[in-house]
Amino acid sequence: MSRSSRGSRAWLLALSLLIGGAQAETTPAPIQLASHCPPGFELTAGNSCALHSLYDQYNSLYNQGVGGLKTALPARRDGFSPQQIDLGRQLFFDPLLSGDQTLSCASCHHPKLGFADGQAKSTGIHGRSASRGAPSLWNMAFLTSFFWDARAKSLEEQMTGPLYAANEMGNTPTQLLSSINANSTYQRLFATVYPGEPTQPITLTQIYAAIAAFETSLISLNSRYDHYAHGYAEALNADELEGMNVFRSFVARCAECHTPPLFTNQQIAVIGVPEPPGQPFDAGAESQSHNPTWRGGFKVPSLRNIAQTAPYMHNGAFGNLRDASEFYTKGRGHALPEAEQARMTLHWHIWEPKLAELELDRLVDFMQTLSDDSFTPATPTQVPSGLTPGGRLPAALQGATNTTAAARLVSQGE
DSSP, X not given: XXXXXXXXXXXXXXXXXXXXXXHHHHSOOOOOOOSSOOTTEEEOTTSOEEXXXXXXXXXXXXXXXXXXXXXXXXXXXXXXXXXXXXXXXXXXXXXXXXXXXXXXXXXXXXXXXXTBOSOSSOBOGGGOBOSSOOOOOTTXXXXXXXSTTXXXXXXXXXXXXXXXXTTTTOOOHHHHHHHHHTOHHHHHHHHXXXXXXXXXXXXXXXXXXXXXXXXXXXXOOOSHHHHHHTTOGGGSOHHHHHHHHHHHSTTTOGGGTSOTTTTOOOOEEEOOOOOOTTOOOOOBHHHHHOOGGGTTEEEOOOXXXXXXXXXXXXXXXXXXXXXXXXXXXXXXXXXXXXXXXXXXOOOTTOSOOOOOHHHHHHHHHHHGGGOOXXXXXXXXXXXXXXXXXXXSOOHHHHTSXXXXXXXXXXXXXX
């Protein structure tokens, strides 16, 4: 063999190794489910994840009065396996769950936006507008009702709303089952989570349970407020402490509905939120309950990570925390047309506290101490469908429309 022939073969061999190496580097490894629990959870001997919190050391919901620091958490939902939680994470970020495979759950509940989407009303499939804004998903493990009108009593019941709504994810149960069961990776992953049923088709019950498992793992209880509540006096500065005292006062009465440590009492409140110009009145919980005293009533949202979830209220009526706080101090029903005021039973303590400008500023300072995303789960680098993890991004993350959320992201260094 000539020297030139040997050189050509050596060059071809090197080229083939280079190409093979590049292919090996770009071929993703098979998706494997986690065997460890999310942060804040303990893996038990039975392969379930048990949540632990410093709030577990307190045994009374009201031992410090309304808004007290050392107040216990309500009952929680935990006990899912690490594999079930991680399977739910894959489903949550997979656009395969939507009718046209462009939207995932994260499209309206994005980690960088406090598991909301920065919009007054969410944008669903084919650009259609949802009827209300997307609430945050932090601390779902402690909640007993879901949706702004509290109509769902479990996460599994709740998720059937956006999954199948024509103006949200636009899927159908039949199509969802067909898509998931036709995917070999999901077949393998579900068999890992449900090993006793390896030959059976994947069911809707299993899909819902896995997503619920992931959503109950979204825990935010490590804010600067929490550090202060557990005894670290320097966690809050003087302005923030003043704001906390306003928040807890019997003048402002914020803590009576936004009760620590969840900063919600999980009840329906009629507070007279106005609709944006040109929008029809939203009857809220009355539509589901047929209870006329709940006309215009909505579930009290948690204030956890509230600084990340503008705009505020079910319809995004207020673009910032200062305006939302000022709304409460202007008097009963001031934002409503007189005809609606006469039909609504406003919550008894939505009166006229007449807070000073400085007090409103301090309230905002305090609410910003409730931010904690230290346990934010990682977005998968790949999902079983092979589609882009997370699907279509919220407009705020596309840099397109929502200036309030965009400005917030810039301030956060995103």
